[in-house]
Amino acid sequence: MTNPPQTTTLVDLLLRSTERYPDLPAASDDELSITYAELDRRSRAVAGLLRSRGVQLGDRVGLYIDRSVDVVVAxxxxxxxxxxxxxxxxxxxDARRDLMLRASGAKTVITRPDWRDRLGEVDADIVTLEExxxxxxxxxxPAGPNDAASVLFTSGSSGEPKAIVLEHxxxxxFATNPSLPALRPGDRTGQISSLSFDAFHFEMxxxxxxxxxxxxxxxxxxxxAADFQRELKRRRITAMLVPTMVLNHVVWEDRDAFAALRILQAGGDVILPSACRDLLGGKFDGELYNLYGPAEITTACTAHLVGEADLAGDSIPIGRALHGVSTYVLDPGGQPVPAGEVGELHVGGPGVARGxxxxxxLTVERFLPDPFGDSGTLYRTGDLVRERPDGVLEFVGRADDQVKIRGYRVEPGDVERNLRRHSDVHDAVVLATGEDSDRSLVAFVVLNDAVTIKKLRQYAEAELPDYLVPSEFVVLPAIPANENGKRDLDALHEELDQLRSRRENYAAPATDTERYLAEMWAGLLAVENVGRDDDFFQLGGHSLMAFRLNTKIKRDLGITLDHKAILRNPVLGHIASLIDEAKTLADRS
Known part of the structure; x- marks a missing residue:
């Protein structure tokens, strides 16, 4: 597929496909499938409704409905x-939803009929697709290629989220870039991302x-819970773009989970070499791409086809610039650095957002005039990279992650990469804690069973200068991800605070059932000294692990607990009481 001229809009893309493939399915969910011709007709009806309610060129319209075919229509x-x-x-x-609608200036919001009451605090005209x-x-x-098409929000991990304006x-x-693997009629793209996440651009x-x-x-x-591999095969999925954290986690659980796919792309965070080794060493024989690009650059600006040569390293490259994209590795003064040296990545090209x-x-801080070419604007990513002799870019870390430890300037990403070189370390994130002379590094690690913290510390001391050796190691079952599929650093800081608090407020398990659960949680969640007042999720558990917890209880005790009851009150003592009650009922029957 060649890059269309800049006269093309997103609506034009639909019209072309409708003309060529009117009877092919365009979108489907568990309840509905619509063809391109039906999508064309239904979306024109929605446009007519919005125009009749006063929506004009340049307005913003909120969309607040479940992931479904209706999303594409709307x-x-x-x-x-x-x-x-x-x-x-x-x-x-609700607070996040209302903030997004308010900050975007949405004058109209499309929602479900039974969700109108949820939007009572929103100052906008509320409409439904049924109208x-x-x-x-x-x-x-009359929208053209330079008119606004979408407003996305940053994750807001530091301060109030920013609204990014993307044009057609x-x-x-991005959707038609020839540097990326091409889809074709008959492909079925799996849609799993949040509608507020830029991976949705690929999916739709x-x-x-x-x-x-x-x-x-x-x-x-x-x-x-239903068997990832079986579900993708049953639904005949051939292509996906998944958050990197999802890929890392899913492949660790089942390296053949994506075996049915022809194209698998990952983006949003650091892809683990161990995950790539597991994936490519299994039944998956499609193409695996590592994509890089902040939302301000429209999903991706570089890509790398992962191959055997990448698997022996301690990091996977982010690749080369996509077609039409310009990348520059610059020093703090805005000058290019020599190949092999670390600098901040700046990006130009048709994917750079309006601001x-x-x-x-904030726009003038990040969206800069392009002094090197004719792209007009460079986006300053805040990411540190280095360019290899072959022109491939490697991600180093965030420019604002650098910290001083005992007078030395430290890049936590370097420590992370070193820890991941250990064969029994599945993943690692290193954060700085404390202030001034008390500042130190804490390593959050996901380990295989074969290594202990003591052995890992000995490894770090043998490989790193003493000021780079983490003062504390925290073992987790998985690195937490935020709503956009990136590593949730705030959650890691909270994890550390809770760990230190637990050490001070420990209440030992009091019954056989509580002791059974405490031992299980310790193994499942990779924590020590689990107490009767501990919360499953506060210890690092998540909904995926809650399924595993319930499955193990059923296998060990022959008792099936209500999964929703565990989610509602995930305290160890409460779950133990549910088990005891179920045992009593079973004994009476």
Whole structure:
């Protein structure tokens, strides 16, 4: 597929596929499948509804519904009305949802009929897809390639999230980029990402531009509980873009989970060499791509096809610039650094967003004039990289992650990579804690059973200068991920605080059932001294592990607990009482 000229909009991509493949399926979920012709008709009806409610060119329209076929219909209807869509993940807390709708300036919000009451605090016109009729079909709005198409929000890990304005040309350039593996009619793209995450651009727009089908899948925890590999095969999924943290975790559980795919892309964080080795050493024989790119650059600006030569290293490259993209590795003065030296990555090209909505101060900090070419604007990523002699880029870390330990300037990413070289370390994240002279490094590690903390510390002391050796090691079952699939550093800081608090407020298990659970949790969650008042999730558990917990209880004790009851009150003492009650009922029957 060649890059279309800059006269192309996202609506144009749909119209082309509709003309070529009117009877092919465009999108499906567990309840509904629609063809390209049906998608064209239904989205025109939504556009007519929005125009009749006063939506004009340049307006922002919020979208607050579940992941489903209706999402595709609604987004295309919004764009055909000339507006930009603001997709809000329906799982977000009310405060986050309202903030996104307010900060985006959405004048209209599309939602489900039974969710109207949830939006009582939102100052916007509330409409539903059920109000759209074929009689209301309208001509497509006058939006062009330089008009706003979408408003995305940063994860907001430090301060209030920023609204990023993406234009039609930005998303078109990614969805049709010839440097990325091409989809084709007959492909079925698995849709698992949050609607508020930029991976959705691949799932929807690359799919529709190619005449393929977007298949809405259950959430990842549900797929794992039902057997990830079997579900992808049953649903005939051939292509996916998954958050890197999902790939790292799923492949560790089942290296053949993605065996059915022809194309697998991962992005959003650091992909683990161990995960790539497991994946490529199994039944998966498709193409694995490591994508890099902040949301401000529209999903990806570099890509790397992972091969055998990459598996022996301690990191996977982020690759080369996509077609039409310019990358520059610059020093703090804005000058290019020699190949092999570390510098901050700056990116230009058609994927660079317009900027931050209503934040000109932040926009001028990150979106800079391009002094090297004709791209117009460079985005300053804040990421440190180095360029190999062959032109491939390697990710080093965040520029703002550098800290001083005992007078030495330290890059935590270097310590992480060193720890991951250990054959029994599945993953590692290193954070700095404390202030000034008390500042030290803490390593959060995911380990195989063969290594102990003592042995890992000895390894670090043998490999690293003493100021780089973490003062504390915290073993976790998995590195937590935030809503956008990136490593959740805030959660790690909270984990450390809770660990230190637990050491001071420990209450030992008091019954045989509590002791049974405490021993199980210690193994499952890789923690010591589990107490009767401990919370499963506060110890590092998550919904995937809750399934494993319930499965083990059933296997060991022959008792099936209500999974929702565990989620509602995940304290060890409470779960032990549920088990005891179930035992009593079983004995009476």
């Amino acid at each position: 987004i295309l209807g919004i764009l055909r009305a000339g507006a930009a869509y603001v997709a809000v993940d329906s799982r977000y807390p 759209a009729t074929d009689d209301a079909c309208a001509q497509d709005g 040309r930005n998303i078109v350039s 727009w690359t799919t529709l531009a190619s005449g393929a089908e977007m298949v809405v899948l259950p959430p990842v925890p549900d797929l794992l 931050y909505l209503d934040r000109p101060d």
